[in-house]
Amino acid sequence: MVEPPAYAPTPDARAPAAGRVGAEVMVTEVVPVWARQMEATRDVVSSGLQELLDSFSRTSGCLEDLGRTLDSLQVGAEPGAIDQALRRESGALDALTEASRRAFEERDTMLAELGRCVDAIGELERLAKQTREIGRSTRLVAFNASIEANRQQGGRADSGSLAVASELRALAGRMAETGEQIEQVVARLLGSISGPRRGFEAADTSMQELRMEIDLCARAALGALLGSLGKSLSGNQSLRDTSRELGKQLETAFVNFQFGDRVSQMLTIVRNDMVSFARWVAENPRCTQTDAAAWLAALEASYTMEEQRSTHHGNVHVNNSASVEFF
Protein backbone atom coordinates (compact mmCIF):
# COMPACT_ATOMS: atom_id res chain seq x y z
CA MET A 1 0.00 0.00 0.00
CA VAL A 2 1.26 3.48 -0.91
CA GLU A 3 1.98 5.80 1.93
CA PRO A 4 1.11 9.51 1.36
CA PRO A 5 4.05 11.88 0.81
CA ALA A 6 5.65 13.08 4.02
CA TYR A 7 5.07 16.81 3.48
CA ALA A 8 2.17 19.23 3.45
CA PRO A 9 0.83 20.28 0.07
CA THR A 10 1.49 23.81 -1.21
CA PRO A 11 -1.16 26.27 0.04
CA ASP A 12 -3.19 27.92 -2.67
CA ALA A 13 -5.06 31.34 -2.44
CA ARG A 14 -7.97 30.07 -4.46
CA ALA A 15 -9.01 27.70 -1.74
CA PRO A 16 -12.41 26.46 -2.98
CA ALA A 17 -11.30 26.30 -6.65
CA ALA A 18 -7.90 24.79 -5.62
CA GLY A 19 -9.61 21.82 -3.96
CA ARG A 20 -11.33 20.86 -7.20
CA VAL A 21 -8.25 21.72 -9.25
CA GLY A 22 -6.08 19.77 -6.79
CA ALA A 23 -8.21 16.65 -7.09
CA GLU A 24 -8.40 17.16 -10.82
CA VAL A 25 -4.63 17.36 -11.01
CA MET A 26 -4.22 14.19 -8.98
CA VAL A 27 -6.77 12.34 -11.06
CA THR A 28 -5.24 13.56 -14.32
CA GLU A 29 -1.74 12.49 -13.26
CA VAL A 30 -2.35 9.31 -11.29
CA VAL A 31 -5.29 7.60 -12.99
CA PRO A 32 -3.49 7.09 -16.32
CA VAL A 33 -0.81 5.13 -14.44
CA TRP A 34 -3.46 2.78 -13.08
CA ALA A 35 -5.11 2.61 -16.46
CA ARG A 36 -1.83 1.36 -17.92
CA GLN A 37 -1.45 -1.16 -15.12
CA MET A 38 -4.99 -2.43 -15.65
CA GLU A 39 -4.28 -2.60 -19.37
CA ALA A 40 -1.10 -4.55 -18.71
CA THR A 41 -3.04 -6.85 -16.39
CA ARG A 42 -5.61 -7.48 -19.09
CA ASP A 43 -2.80 -8.28 -21.53
CA VAL A 44 -1.30 -10.68 -19.03
CA VAL A 45 -4.65 -12.44 -18.66
CA SER A 46 -5.12 -12.63 -22.40
CA SER A 47 -1.64 -13.90 -23.20
CA GLY A 48 -1.67 -16.23 -20.22
CA LEU A 49 -4.92 -17.82 -21.32
CA GLN A 50 -3.67 -18.10 -24.89
CA GLU A 51 -0.43 -19.76 -23.79
CA LEU A 52 -2.38 -22.13 -21.59
CA LEU A 53 -4.62 -23.03 -24.51
CA ASP A 54 -1.55 -23.56 -26.69
CA SER A 55 -0.01 -25.77 -24.00
CA PHE A 56 -3.12 -27.89 -23.76
CA SER A 57 -3.37 -28.06 -27.51
CA ARG A 58 0.17 -29.36 -27.77
CA THR A 59 -0.48 -31.73 -24.90
CA SER A 60 -3.54 -32.99 -26.71
CA GLY A 61 -1.40 -33.50 -29.83
CA CYS A 62 1.09 -35.50 -27.80
CA LEU A 63 -1.68 -37.68 -26.42
CA GLU A 64 -2.99 -38.29 -29.94
CA ASP A 65 0.50 -39.29 -31.07
CA LEU A 66 0.69 -41.59 -28.08
CA GLY A 67 -2.62 -43.18 -29.02
CA ARG A 68 -1.54 -43.71 -32.61
CA THR A 69 1.74 -45.25 -31.53
CA LEU A 70 -0.06 -47.63 -29.20
CA ASP A 71 -2.52 -48.57 -31.95
CA SER A 72 0.27 -49.31 -34.42
CA LEU A 73 2.23 -51.32 -31.91
CA GLN A 74 1.56 -54.86 -33.12
CA VAL A 75 4.43 -56.80 -31.73
CA GLY A 76 5.53 -56.53 -28.15
CA ALA A 77 7.27 -58.63 -25.61
CA GLU A 78 4.29 -60.91 -25.11
CA PRO A 79 4.90 -64.64 -25.82
CA GLY A 80 2.18 -64.62 -28.45
CA ALA A 81 4.00 -61.90 -30.37
CA ILE A 82 7.20 -63.94 -30.51
CA ASP A 83 5.27 -66.99 -31.79
CA GLN A 84 3.69 -64.77 -34.40
CA ALA A 85 7.08 -63.51 -35.54
CA LEU A 86 8.44 -67.05 -35.69
CA ARG A 87 5.49 -68.22 -37.83
CA ARG A 88 5.93 -65.24 -40.13
CA GLU A 89 9.65 -65.96 -40.57
CA SER A 90 9.30 -69.76 -40.69
CA GLY A 91 10.90 -69.86 -44.17
CA ALA A 92 14.09 -68.27 -42.89
CA LEU A 93 14.14 -70.57 -39.89
CA ASP A 94 13.65 -73.64 -42.09
CA ALA A 95 16.62 -72.52 -44.19
CA LEU A 96 18.59 -72.21 -40.97
CA THR A 97 17.89 -75.80 -40.01
CA GLU A 98 18.14 -77.22 -43.55
CA ALA A 99 21.93 -77.27 -43.55
CA SER A 100 22.11 -78.98 -40.20
CA ARG A 101 19.36 -81.39 -41.23
CA ARG A 102 21.41 -82.38 -44.25
CA ALA A 103 24.45 -82.77 -42.02
CA PHE A 104 22.52 -85.09 -39.74
CA GLU A 105 21.29 -87.15 -42.69
CA GLU A 106 24.81 -87.52 -43.97
CA ARG A 107 25.96 -88.46 -40.54
CA ASP A 108 23.22 -91.10 -40.29
CA THR A 109 24.24 -92.48 -43.66
CA MET A 110 27.83 -92.63 -42.49
CA LEU A 111 26.81 -94.35 -39.30
CA ALA A 112 24.87 -96.97 -41.26
CA GLU A 113 27.85 -97.57 -43.47
CA LEU A 114 30.08 -97.82 -40.46
CA GLY A 115 27.69 -100.35 -39.00
CA ARG A 116 27.96 -102.42 -42.11
CA CYS A 117 31.74 -102.06 -41.88
CA VAL A 118 31.66 -103.32 -38.35
CA ASP A 119 29.62 -106.33 -39.47
CA ALA A 120 32.06 -106.98 -42.26
CA ILE A 121 34.97 -106.72 -39.90
CA GLY A 122 33.27 -109.24 -37.65
CA GLU A 123 32.91 -111.59 -40.54
CA LEU A 124 36.56 -111.04 -41.36
CA GLU A 125 37.50 -111.95 -37.85
CA ARG A 126 35.50 -115.16 -38.14
CA LEU A 127 37.18 -116.01 -41.41
CA ALA A 128 40.54 -115.18 -40.01
CA LYS A 129 39.87 -117.51 -37.08
CA GLN A 130 38.78 -120.16 -39.50
CA THR A 131 41.96 -119.70 -41.50
CA ARG A 132 44.01 -120.02 -38.33
CA GLU A 133 42.31 -123.30 -37.52
CA ILE A 134 42.96 -124.52 -41.02
CA GLY A 135 46.56 -123.57 -40.66
CA ARG A 136 46.84 -125.48 -37.39
CA SER A 137 45.22 -128.50 -38.97
CA THR A 138 47.52 -128.26 -41.98
CA ARG A 139 50.56 -128.20 -39.75
CA LEU A 140 49.27 -131.20 -37.86
CA VAL A 141 48.71 -133.09 -41.11
CA ALA A 142 52.08 -132.15 -42.38
CA PHE A 143 53.62 -133.37 -39.18
CA ASN A 144 51.78 -136.67 -39.53
CA ALA A 145 52.92 -136.86 -43.14
CA SER A 146 56.50 -136.48 -42.04
CA ILE A 147 56.09 -139.21 -39.52
CA GLU A 148 54.56 -141.46 -42.14
CA ALA A 149 57.29 -140.68 -44.59
CA ASN A 150 59.92 -141.57 -42.08
CA ARG A 151 58.13 -144.80 -41.38
CA GLN A 152 58.35 -145.76 -45.05
CA GLN A 153 62.05 -146.07 -45.42
CA GLY A 154 63.06 -147.33 -48.84
CA GLY A 155 60.82 -144.99 -50.90
CA ARG A 156 57.75 -147.22 -51.39
CA ALA A 157 54.50 -145.19 -51.02
CA ASP A 158 51.61 -146.77 -49.27
CA SER A 159 47.94 -145.89 -48.64
CA GLY A 160 48.75 -143.90 -45.54
CA SER A 161 50.84 -141.41 -47.40
CA LEU A 162 48.23 -141.12 -50.08
CA ALA A 163 45.55 -140.33 -47.52
CA VAL A 164 47.74 -137.64 -45.99
CA ALA A 165 48.44 -136.09 -49.32
CA SER A 166 44.73 -136.09 -50.16
CA GLU A 167 43.94 -134.49 -46.87
CA LEU A 168 46.56 -131.83 -47.47
CA ARG A 169 45.10 -131.05 -50.86
CA ALA A 170 41.60 -130.66 -49.39
CA LEU A 171 42.94 -128.39 -46.73
CA ALA A 172 44.71 -126.29 -49.24
CA GLY A 173 41.52 -125.97 -51.23
CA ARG A 174 39.63 -124.81 -48.19
CA MET A 175 42.29 -122.27 -47.41
CA ALA A 176 42.06 -120.97 -50.95
CA GLU A 177 38.31 -120.63 -50.68
CA THR A 178 38.64 -118.84 -47.38
CA GLY A 179 41.14 -116.53 -48.89
CA GLU A 180 38.72 -115.70 -51.69
CA GLN A 181 35.96 -115.01 -49.27
CA ILE A 182 38.20 -112.72 -47.27
CA GLU A 183 39.06 -110.87 -50.42
CA GLN A 184 35.40 -110.44 -51.27
CA VAL A 185 34.66 -109.11 -47.82
CA VAL A 186 37.55 -106.70 -48.01
CA ALA A 187 36.36 -105.55 -51.41
CA ARG A 188 32.89 -105.00 -49.95
CA LEU A 189 34.38 -103.11 -47.05
CA LEU A 190 36.37 -100.87 -49.31
CA GLY A 191 33.32 -100.27 -51.44
CA SER A 192 31.33 -99.23 -48.34
CA ILE A 193 33.98 -96.76 -47.24
CA SER A 194 34.82 -95.29 -50.64
CA GLY A 195 31.13 -94.80 -51.61
CA PRO A 196 30.36 -92.19 -48.91
CA ARG A 197 33.73 -90.59 -49.48
CA ARG A 198 32.94 -90.10 -53.16
CA GLY A 199 29.53 -88.80 -52.09
CA PHE A 200 31.09 -86.26 -49.72
CA GLU A 201 33.51 -85.12 -52.36
CA ALA A 202 30.69 -84.74 -54.85
CA ALA A 203 28.52 -82.76 -52.39
CA ASP A 204 31.48 -80.61 -51.43
CA THR A 205 30.28 -80.29 -47.84
CA SER A 206 33.32 -80.16 -45.63
CA MET A 207 32.78 -79.34 -41.95
CA GLN A 208 34.09 -75.86 -42.43
CA GLU A 209 31.78 -75.23 -45.35
CA LEU A 210 28.86 -76.64 -43.39
CA ARG A 211 29.61 -74.30 -40.53
CA MET A 212 29.75 -71.36 -42.92
CA GLU A 213 26.44 -72.35 -44.46
CA ILE A 214 24.81 -72.65 -41.03
CA ASP A 215 26.26 -69.29 -40.02
CA LEU A 216 24.84 -67.60 -43.11
CA CYS A 217 21.41 -69.14 -42.58
CA ALA A 218 21.47 -68.17 -38.89
CA ARG A 219 22.22 -64.58 -39.80
CA ALA A 220 19.44 -64.49 -42.35
CA ALA A 221 16.98 -65.97 -39.82
CA LEU A 222 18.00 -63.55 -37.09
CA GLY A 223 17.84 -60.65 -39.50
CA ALA A 224 14.32 -61.62 -40.50
CA LEU A 225 13.25 -62.01 -36.85
CA LEU A 226 14.77 -58.69 -35.87
CA GLY A 227 13.05 -57.08 -38.82
CA SER A 228 9.73 -58.33 -37.48
CA LEU A 229 10.50 -57.17 -33.99
CA GLY A 230 12.05 -53.95 -35.24
CA LYS A 231 8.61 -52.45 -35.61
CA SER A 232 7.98 -52.84 -31.90
CA LEU A 233 11.42 -51.47 -31.07
CA SER A 234 10.78 -48.33 -33.11
CA GLY A 235 7.36 -48.09 -31.53
CA ASN A 236 8.97 -48.11 -28.09
CA GLN A 237 11.31 -45.31 -29.17
CA SER A 238 8.32 -43.36 -30.47
CA LEU A 239 6.59 -43.87 -27.12
CA ARG A 240 9.61 -42.56 -25.28
CA ASP A 241 9.84 -39.51 -27.52
CA THR A 242 6.14 -38.75 -27.13
CA SER A 243 6.36 -39.21 -23.38
CA ARG A 244 9.26 -36.77 -23.18
CA GLU A 245 7.40 -34.22 -25.27
CA LEU A 246 4.34 -34.66 -23.06
CA GLY A 247 6.43 -33.99 -19.98
CA LYS A 248 7.80 -30.80 -21.53
CA GLN A 249 4.32 -29.56 -22.46
CA LEU A 250 2.99 -30.25 -18.97
CA GLU A 251 5.87 -28.32 -17.46
CA THR A 252 5.10 -25.41 -19.79
CA ALA A 253 1.47 -25.58 -18.69
CA PHE A 254 2.57 -25.41 -15.05
CA VAL A 255 4.52 -22.24 -15.81
CA ASN A 256 1.62 -20.71 -17.70
CA PHE A 257 -0.78 -21.41 -14.83
CA GLN A 258 1.24 -18.98 -12.73
CA PHE A 259 -0.11 -15.99 -14.67
CA GLY A 260 -3.23 -16.14 -12.52
CA ASP A 261 -1.19 -15.43 -9.42
CA ARG A 262 0.48 -12.47 -11.09
CA VAL A 263 -2.86 -11.04 -12.17
CA SER A 264 -4.29 -11.42 -8.70
CA GLN A 265 -1.29 -9.71 -7.17
CA MET A 266 -1.36 -6.80 -9.62
CA LEU A 267 -5.08 -6.21 -9.13
CA THR A 268 -4.69 -6.29 -5.36
CA ILE A 269 -1.92 -3.75 -5.53
CA VAL A 270 -3.91 -1.42 -7.79
CA ARG A 271 -6.99 -1.72 -5.56
CA ASN A 272 -4.96 -0.85 -2.46
CA ASP A 273 -3.34 2.08 -4.26
CA MET A 274 -6.76 3.39 -5.28
CA VAL A 275 -7.98 3.23 -1.69
CA SER A 276 -4.88 5.04 -0.55
CA PHE A 277 -5.25 7.61 -3.33
CA ALA A 278 -8.88 8.35 -2.50
CA ARG A 279 -8.04 8.83 1.17
CA TRP A 280 -5.09 11.08 0.42
CA VAL A 281 -7.00 13.29 -2.00
CA ALA A 282 -9.79 13.66 0.57
CA GLU A 283 -7.25 14.70 3.18
CA ASN A 284 -5.34 17.04 0.83
CA PRO A 285 -7.81 19.05 -1.26
CA ARG A 286 -5.25 21.75 -2.12
CA CYS A 287 -2.63 19.54 -3.75
CA THR A 288 -0.75 20.76 -6.79
CA GLN A 289 1.15 19.38 -9.77
CA THR A 290 4.21 19.03 -7.58
CA ASP A 291 2.24 16.95 -5.07
CA ALA A 292 1.02 14.72 -7.89
CA ALA A 293 4.58 14.12 -9.07
CA ALA A 294 5.73 13.36 -5.53
CA TRP A 295 2.81 11.02 -5.00
CA LEU A 296 3.62 9.14 -8.18
CA ALA A 297 7.27 8.91 -7.17
CA ALA A 298 6.24 7.42 -3.84
CA LEU A 299 3.94 5.04 -5.68
CA GLU A 300 6.79 3.91 -7.92
CA ALA A 301 9.06 3.41 -4.94
CA SER A 302 6.52 1.04 -3.43
CA TYR A 303 6.56 -1.29 -6.42
CA THR A 304 7.85 -4.83 -5.86
CA MET A 305 7.69 -6.07 -9.44
CA GLU A 306 9.62 -4.96 -12.51
CA GLU A 307 6.41 -5.20 -14.45
CA GLN A 308 4.85 -2.43 -12.34
CA ARG A 309 7.81 -0.15 -12.96
CA SER A 310 7.64 -0.75 -16.72
CA THR A 311 3.92 0.03 -17.02
CA HIS A 312 4.22 3.01 -14.68
CA HIS A 313 6.20 4.78 -17.38
CA GLY A 314 4.28 3.29 -20.28
CA ASN A 315 7.11 0.96 -21.30
CA VAL A 316 6.63 -2.53 -22.65
CA HIS A 317 7.56 -5.11 -20.07
CA VAL A 318 9.71 -8.02 -21.18
CA ASN A 319 9.38 -11.10 -18.99
CA ASN A 320 12.73 -12.53 -17.96
CA SER A 321 13.02 -16.23 -17.40
CA ALA A 322 12.95 -17.35 -13.79
CA SER A 323 16.24 -17.12 -11.98
CA VAL A 324 17.51 -19.16 -9.08
CA GLU A 325 20.05 -17.56 -6.81
CA PHE A 326 21.68 -19.51 -3.99
CA PHE A 327 23.04 -17.75 -0.93
Place this chain on the structure above:
Amino acid sequence: MSKTVMIVDDSGSFRTVVKLALQKSGYETVEAVDGQDAVTKLDGRKLNLIVCDVNMPNMDGLSFLRHLKTTGSYKFIPVIMLTTESQEAKKAEGKAAGARAWITKPFQPSQLVDAVNKLCV
Protein backbone atom coordinates in the same frame (compact mmCIF):
# COMPACT_ATOMS: atom_id res chain seq x y z
CA MET B 1 11.27 -42.39 3.92
CA SER B 2 10.21 -39.37 1.81
CA LYS B 3 11.10 -35.83 2.83
CA THR B 4 8.59 -33.14 3.75
CA VAL B 5 8.50 -29.61 2.36
CA MET B 6 6.31 -26.82 3.77
CA ILE B 7 4.80 -24.50 1.13
CA VAL B 8 3.90 -21.03 2.40
CA ASP B 9 1.96 -18.85 -0.08
CA ASP B 10 -1.29 -16.90 0.09
CA SER B 11 -2.18 -18.02 -3.47
CA GLY B 12 -3.99 -21.35 -3.54
CA SER B 13 -3.20 -21.98 -7.20
CA PHE B 14 0.45 -21.30 -6.58
CA ARG B 15 0.58 -23.71 -3.66
CA THR B 16 -1.01 -26.29 -5.95
CA VAL B 17 1.60 -25.78 -8.68
CA VAL B 18 4.47 -26.10 -6.18
CA LYS B 19 2.83 -29.10 -4.48
CA LEU B 20 2.36 -30.96 -7.77
CA ALA B 21 5.96 -30.31 -8.81
CA LEU B 22 7.35 -31.54 -5.50
CA GLN B 23 5.05 -34.53 -5.07
CA LYS B 24 5.95 -35.65 -8.59
CA SER B 25 9.55 -35.78 -7.39
CA GLY B 26 8.68 -37.84 -4.33
CA TYR B 27 8.35 -35.15 -1.66
CA GLU B 28 5.52 -34.90 0.82
CA THR B 29 4.10 -31.41 1.34
CA VAL B 30 2.46 -29.30 4.05
CA GLU B 31 0.69 -26.05 3.09
CA ALA B 32 0.28 -22.76 4.91
CA VAL B 33 -1.66 -19.72 3.61
CA ASP B 34 0.61 -17.09 5.14
CA GLY B 35 3.40 -16.60 7.64
CA GLN B 36 1.07 -16.73 10.64
CA ASP B 37 -0.49 -19.99 9.48
CA ALA B 38 3.01 -21.40 8.90
CA VAL B 39 4.01 -20.56 12.49
CA THR B 40 1.06 -22.52 13.87
CA LYS B 41 2.15 -25.50 11.79
CA LEU B 42 5.63 -25.53 13.35
CA ASP B 43 4.19 -27.93 15.87
CA GLY B 44 6.98 -30.43 16.11
CA ARG B 45 6.33 -32.11 12.79
CA LYS B 46 9.34 -33.16 10.75
CA LEU B 47 10.21 -30.70 8.01
CA ASN B 48 13.13 -30.91 5.64
CA LEU B 49 12.73 -27.60 3.77
CA ILE B 50 10.40 -24.60 3.46
CA VAL B 51 9.36 -22.83 0.25
CA CYS B 52 8.01 -19.41 1.12
CA ASP B 53 6.49 -16.44 -0.71
CA VAL B 54 7.47 -12.93 0.36
CA ASN B 55 4.36 -10.79 -0.02
CA MET B 56 1.63 -12.29 2.15
CA PRO B 57 -1.00 -10.90 4.51
CA ASN B 58 -0.87 -11.31 8.32
CA MET B 59 2.84 -12.19 8.29
CA ASP B 60 5.04 -11.73 5.23
CA GLY B 61 7.73 -14.19 4.21
CA LEU B 62 10.74 -12.33 5.60
CA SER B 63 9.06 -11.86 8.97
CA PHE B 64 8.24 -15.56 9.08
CA LEU B 65 11.86 -16.36 8.18
CA ARG B 66 13.16 -14.22 11.02
CA HIS B 67 10.74 -15.90 13.42
CA LEU B 68 11.86 -19.31 12.19
CA LYS B 69 15.45 -18.54 13.12
CA THR B 70 14.40 -17.97 16.70
CA THR B 71 12.82 -21.42 17.09
CA GLY B 72 14.89 -24.17 18.55
CA SER B 73 14.02 -27.12 16.38
CA TYR B 74 13.37 -25.37 13.04
CA LYS B 75 16.25 -22.94 13.19
CA PHE B 76 18.37 -24.78 10.65
CA ILE B 77 15.65 -25.76 8.20
CA PRO B 78 16.68 -24.43 4.77
CA VAL B 79 14.26 -21.87 3.31
CA ILE B 80 13.82 -21.03 -0.38
CA MET B 81 12.06 -17.73 -1.08
CA LEU B 82 9.76 -18.06 -4.11
CA THR B 83 8.51 -14.61 -5.08
CA THR B 84 7.82 -12.01 -7.74
CA GLU B 85 10.25 -9.70 -5.95
CA SER B 86 13.44 -9.24 -7.91
CA GLN B 87 15.00 -6.13 -6.38
CA GLU B 88 18.54 -6.63 -5.12
CA ALA B 89 17.72 -4.85 -1.90
CA LYS B 90 14.95 -7.34 -1.18
CA LYS B 91 17.21 -10.28 -2.00
CA ALA B 92 19.86 -8.91 0.34
CA GLU B 93 17.20 -8.64 3.03
CA GLY B 94 16.25 -12.25 2.46
CA LYS B 95 19.85 -13.39 2.59
CA ALA B 96 20.39 -11.50 5.83
CA ALA B 97 17.28 -13.09 7.32
CA GLY B 98 18.66 -16.53 6.59
CA ALA B 99 17.20 -17.59 3.25
CA ARG B 100 19.25 -20.17 1.33
CA ALA B 101 17.92 -19.40 -2.14
CA TRP B 102 15.81 -16.87 -4.02
CA ILE B 103 13.64 -17.90 -6.98
CA THR B 104 11.68 -15.31 -8.94
CA LYS B 105 8.25 -16.10 -10.36
CA PRO B 106 7.16 -17.36 -12.83
CA PHE B 107 9.40 -20.36 -12.29
CA GLN B 108 10.05 -23.66 -14.03
CA PRO B 109 8.99 -26.58 -11.83
CA SER B 110 12.23 -28.36 -12.70
CA GLN B 111 14.25 -25.37 -11.40
CA LEU B 112 12.42 -25.48 -8.11
CA VAL B 113 12.84 -29.24 -7.77
CA ASP B 114 16.58 -28.93 -8.52
CA ALA B 115 16.94 -26.28 -5.83
CA VAL B 116 14.97 -28.36 -3.31
CA ASN B 117 17.05 -31.45 -4.11
CA LYS B 118 20.19 -29.43 -3.58
CA LEU B 119 19.21 -27.86 -0.25
CA CYS B 120 16.95 -30.44 1.37
CA VAL B 121 18.39 -31.88 4.57
